[in-house]
Amino acid sequence: MGSLGWERSFMGWGVLLAFVLILKPAGASTHESSAVEIPRKFLEDAKSKEVRDWMVAVRRRIHENPELGFEEFETSKLIRAELDDMGIPYRHPIATTGLVGFIGTGKPPFVAIRADMDALPMQELLEWEHKSRIPGKMHACGHDAHVAMLLGAAKLLQQKRETLQGTVALVFQPAEEGGGGAKKMVEAGILENVEAIFGIHVSFQAPIGTVTTRPGPLLAGNGFFEAVISGKGGHAAIPHHTIDPIVAASNVILSLQHLVSREADPLDSQVVTVSKFNGGGALNVIPDSVTIGGTFRAFSKESFTHLKQRIEQVITLQAKVQRCNATVNFKEPFFPVTVNNEDLHKFFLDVGSDMLGSESINSMQPLMGAEDFSFYGEEIPGYFFFVGMKNETQGQFQPGHSPYFRVNEDVLPYGAALHASLAVRYLLEHQPEVTSPVNSSNSHDEL
Numbered sequence: 001m002g003s004l005g006w007e008r009s010f011m012g013w014g015v016l017l018a019f020v021l022i023l024k025p026a027g028a029s030t031h032e033s034s035a036v037e038i039p040r041k042f043l044e045d046a047k048s049k050e051v052r053d054w055m056v057a058v059r060r061r062i063h064e065n066p067e068l069g070f071e072e073f074e075t076s077k078l079i080r081a082e083l084d085d086m087g088i089p090y091r092h093p094i095a096t097t098g099l100v101g102f103i104g105t106g107k108p109p110f111v112a113i114r115a116d117m118d119a120l121p122m123q124e125l126l127e128w129e130h131k132s133r134i135p136g137k138m139h140a141c142g143h144d145a146h147v148a149m150l151l152g153a154a155k156l157l158q159q160k161r162e163t164l165q166g167t168v169a170l171v172f173q174p175a176e177e178g179g180g181g182a183k184k185m186v187e188a189g190i191l192e193n194v195e196a197i198f199g200i201h202v203s204f205q206a207p208i209g210t211v212t213t214r215p216g217p218l219l220a221g222n223g224f225f226e227a228v229i230s231g232k233g234g235h236a237a238i239p240h241h242t243i244d245p246i247v248a249a250s251n252v253i254l255s256l257q258h259l260v261s262r263e264a265d266p267l268d269s270q271v272v273t274v275s276k277f278n279g280g281g282a283l284n285v286i287p288d289s290v291t292i293g294g295t296f297r298a299f300s301k302e303s304f305t306h307l308k309q310r311i312e313q314v315i316t317l318q319a320k321v322q323r324c325n326a327t328v329n330f331k332e333p334f335f336p337v338t339v340n341n342e343d344l345h346k347f348f349l350d351v352g353s354d355m356l357g358s359e360s361i362n363s364m365q366p367l368m369g370a371e372d373f374s375f376y377g378e379e380i381p382g383y384f385f386f387v388g389m390k391n392e393t394q395g396q397f398q399p400g401h402s403p404y405f406r407v408n409e410d411v412l413p414y415g416a417a418l419h420a421s422l423a424v425r426y427l428l429e430h431q432p433e434v435t436s437p438v439n440s441s442n443s444h445d446e447l
């Protein structure tokens with residue numbers, strides 16, 4: 001790992017940061033200084049053959065050996081080996097396979113950048129040299145690329161560790177796909193002292209070299225429910241001797257459709273989907289019970305809580321109408337709404353534009369998909385965005401969770417440079433207030 005070599009071509013990182021810090025007390029934004037150069041320089045370094053090829057190799061190794069949520073033992077080992085190589089200390093294990101690396105002064109401010117490590121329980125159908133070697137498991141969401149990007153950022157930041165004005169926490173978490181690994185990381189205390197956290201997801205729709213994002217609610221809150229509707233089974237030809245749970249469940253499902261169409265504000269997007277219906281087998285038997293289940297989504301805590309409460313009521317009460325009993329179970333944890341902090345959005349627009357040009361930062365509609373990044377955002381200001389992979393000259397890219405999902409590896413330098421730039425610029429722009437040596441907390445007495 002050689003020097004990235006901008007010291008020679010540029011005015012020098014240390015001088016640059018000193019310059020920024022001198023400007024800071026005068027209330028100047030770092031924008032007026034050469035801090036604007038940082039993101040472009042990082043991108044240049046990330047695109048260098050050395051760094052890029054290394055990230056590609058890391059990503060392919062992870063792609064070949066996909067591991068499901070909380071089972072990312074080899075992935076975690078690979079990450080630790082790379083961090084060891086770079087001389088970056090880390091805390092491990094957290095939430096079974098997770099880890100957090102640290103670069104910088106070891107002192108505040110602390111800023112976190114995050115990657116998820118888990119794969120999906122599905123068979124890869126794309127034939128290529130680095131296809132998944134584990135039958136029935138695949139990195140079909142790009143989390144292999146997310147890990148490579150964060151390691152890439154670690155490499156860029158470690159080169160500049162002497163000049164960092166605080167500490168960057170590299171968060172590698174398990175089990176994003178439904179397991180709520182982020183919640184376990186939060187419970188392990190990884191956000192203590194951390195002021196802000198950034199997360200990236202690859203996007204098959206956004207062109208390479210662009211990002212898409214929005215302030216405020218970005219991804220929906222997500223819950224799953226399952227209900228057993230019990231009646232009394234019997235002969236299909238003698239319905240009056242039975243209590244038919246199939247008809248009861250059917251009415252329950254129709255009633256659930258009215259929660260969004262009749263009770264939700266049309267301008268407040270929500271979804272209730274029944275995706276599971278299991279009951280009966282024989283064509284001449286009415287079964288004892290039926291199991292139904294599904295998902296519900298909303299963009300505010302209030303709407304989400306309301307939906308949850310009404311789903312339970314509608315299922316139990318509607319089942320009663322048909323003389324059945326119902327029990328409803330909700331799968332924990334619920335994924336909260338992913339909300340992008342407004343101040344971090346302004347900050348992101350600055351940093352992103354400095355790297356890619358403002359024309360490459362595109363606004364997007366909220367998505368009904370969910371992300372467990374939201375667990376971090378519940379604790380501290382968080383910011384999540386999508387980095388584009390689409391390049392028409394490289395053919396069609398499939399959406400996440402497709403068995404033909406493919407990562408455009410040209411995206412790796414962008415992700416790495418964005419992570420590193422956001423971290424460095426965040427620390428620069430969030431230096432602790434200069435307090436006078438005299439006890440300044442006295443001034444708070446007036447409040």
Ligand SMILES: *[C@@H]1O[C@H](CO)[C@@H](O)[C@H](O)[C@H]1NC(C)=O
Pocket residue numbers: 230231232243323324325
């Ligand atoms: C429903 O529950 C009540 C009270 O436990 C019980 O008396 C009744 O038999 C149950 N009905 C069915 C269809 O299971």
Ligand SMILES: *[C@@H]1O[C@H](CO)[C@@H](O)[C@H](O)[C@H]1NC(C)=O
Pocket residue numbers: 208209391392393394410
């Ligand atoms: C798109 O892909 C082509 C072919 O690999 C490549 O030459 C070009 O540089 C790519 N465009 C961008 C913006 O990366």
Ligand SMILES: *[C@@H]1O[C@H](CO)[C@@H](O)[C@H](O)[C@H]1NC(C)=O
Pocket residue numbers: 439440441442
């Ligand atoms: C500053 O003032 C606060 C309350 O006025 C006091 O509790 C604290 O000990 C003081 N600290 C120093 C360093 O004097």
Ligand SMILES: [Zn+2]
Pocket residue numbers: 141177400401
């Ligand atoms: Zn996914």
Ligand SMILES: [Zn+2]
Pocket residue numbers: 141142143176201400
């Ligand atoms: Zn994902």
